[in-house]
Amino acid sequence: SVIAMVAAAVALVVGGTAVIHGDTTLGSLVSFFALAAFLRGHVNTVVTVVPEVISGAESLERLQSVLRADEPAPYDGTAAPRAALPLVVRDVAFSYDGRTPVLRRANLEIRPGECVAISGPNGAGKSTIARLILGFYRPAEGQLLAGDAPYTDLDVAALRMRFALVAQDELLFHGTIEQNIRYGEPLAGDDRIRAAARLAGADEFIAALPDGYATVVGDEGSLLAGGARQRIAIARALLREPNLLILDEPTTNLDRESAAVVLRMLGAVPPDGAILVISHDPAVIAAADRVYRIGDGVTSEEPGHAAVAGAEKRFVPTP
Numbered sequence: 001s002v003i004a005m006v007a008a009a010v011a012l013v014v015g016g017t018a019v020i021h022g023d024t025t026l027g028s029l030v031s032f033f034a035l036a037a038f039l040r041g042h043v044n045t046v047v048t049v050v051p052e053v054i055s056g057a058e059s060l061e062r063l064q065s066v067l068r069a070d071e072p073a074p075y076d077g078t079a080a081p082r083a084a085l086p087l088v089v090r091d092v093a094f095s096y097d098g099r100t101p102v103l104r105r106a107n108l109e110i111r112p113g114e115c116v117a118i119s120g121p122n123g124a125g126k127s128t129i130a131r132l133i134l135g136f137y138r139p140a141e142g143q144l145l146a147g148d149a150p151y152t153d154l155d156v157a158a159l160r161m162r163f164a165l166v167a168q169d170e171l172l173f174h175g176t177i178e179q180n181i182r183y184g185e186p187l188a189g190d191d192r193i194r195a196a197a198r199l200a201g202a203d204e205f206i207a208a209l210p211d212g213y214a215t216v217v218g219d220e221g222s223l224l225a226g227g228a229r230q231r232i233a234i235a236r237a238l239l240r241e242p243n244l245l246i247l248d249e250p251t252t253n254l255d256r257e258s259a260a261v262v263l264r265m266l267g268a269v270p271p272d273g274a275i276l277v278i279s280h281d282p283a284v285i286a287a288a289d290r291v292y293r294i295g296d297g298v299t300s301e302e303p304g305h306a307a308v309a310g311a312e313k314r315f316v317p318t319p
């Protein structure tokens with residue numbers, strides 16, 4: 001399929017660049033290439049991180065010609081994005097097949113400094129909202145805006161560079177922990193890799209491994225526990241210093257300790273950044289400033305516990 005082809009093309013380009021830079025061996029490139037051909041559902045994640053790696057390269061043009069061949073890009077605006085935030089989803093209706101409605105009226109706003117949660121039953125359209133924000137699909141009705149500019153005007157591929165997604169079932173590729181974190185930011189130095197790992201609560205367990213950052217994670221990260229994989233995926237996302245970090249079900253299958261790391265992160269959003277977290281986990285929802293529940297394709301907003309607690313703090317009289 002086109003998707004598998006694109007995934008393969010992306011893997012080849014990314015991996016090829018890594019080989020040129022001496023970051024990976026041809027062997028691990030081949031296994032990554034083989035893996036990527038089967039990614040299909042994960043292609044969005046791959047494409048999200050790739051253009052930075054290959055920007056300016058001749059291969060980017062080839063990749064884009066593959067992308068353009070069968071699937072027209074959902075947006076064709078050209079305006080350089082001024083800011084990613086606030087991110088607004090306004091009265092959006094969306095269907096994958098043009099018949100079955102997934103979203104009927106979705107409304108959502110993410111402002112700088114906020115942690116916003118989306119909650120709702122399985123299949124409600126939570127991950128779909130993330131895909132719409134990333135600009136992989138275009139709504140049938142309504143609109144999205146970033147920094148007050150409509151997506152229809154914007155160079156959405158450039159906008160996407162300011163987002164990072166940790167998908168619901170994020171995969172690692174066969175390679176070392178360091179390579180997995182650096183993926184998407186090939187020029188990042190060791191200090192930045194380590195800082196990102198620390199933020200993701202991964203530094204300690206990595207340092208405790210006999211091979212440390214050089215530990216090989218195995219295909220799809222199979223040599224690591226789920227919590228460890230998740231933290232590496234989060235470190236990879238943080239390394240990109242996104243304005244908007246989207247975490248899709250970040251605490252599912254996590255042990256308590258790993259979940260606590262995620263929760264701590266939700267409470268430490270930088271003033272110029274924001275986190276959108278998709279979750280059923282009451283602890284995650286409680287950590288958000290605002291919560292959107294989604295049911296029957298319609299969102300409804302309620303204040304989160306963090307906002308209530310924050311409001312109380314703000315009203316404490318200064319001595």
Ligand SMILES: Nc1ncnc2c1ncn2[C@@H]1O[C@H](COP(=O)(O)OP(=O)(O)OP(=O)(O)O)[C@@H](O)[C@H]1O
Nearest residue numbers: 096097102120121122123124125126127128129168
């Ligand atoms: N690529 C796709 N093509 C067609 N239908 C899709 C696609 N992805 C999701 N759907 C359908 O759209 C609906 C919403 O899916 P979505 O993945 O957004 O739900 P979700 O709220 O994230 O669910 P979960 O809690 O299980 O992750 C579901 O009915 C799903 O089957």
Ligand SMILES: [Mg+2]
Nearest residue numbers: 126127128168
């Ligand atoms: Mg989902």
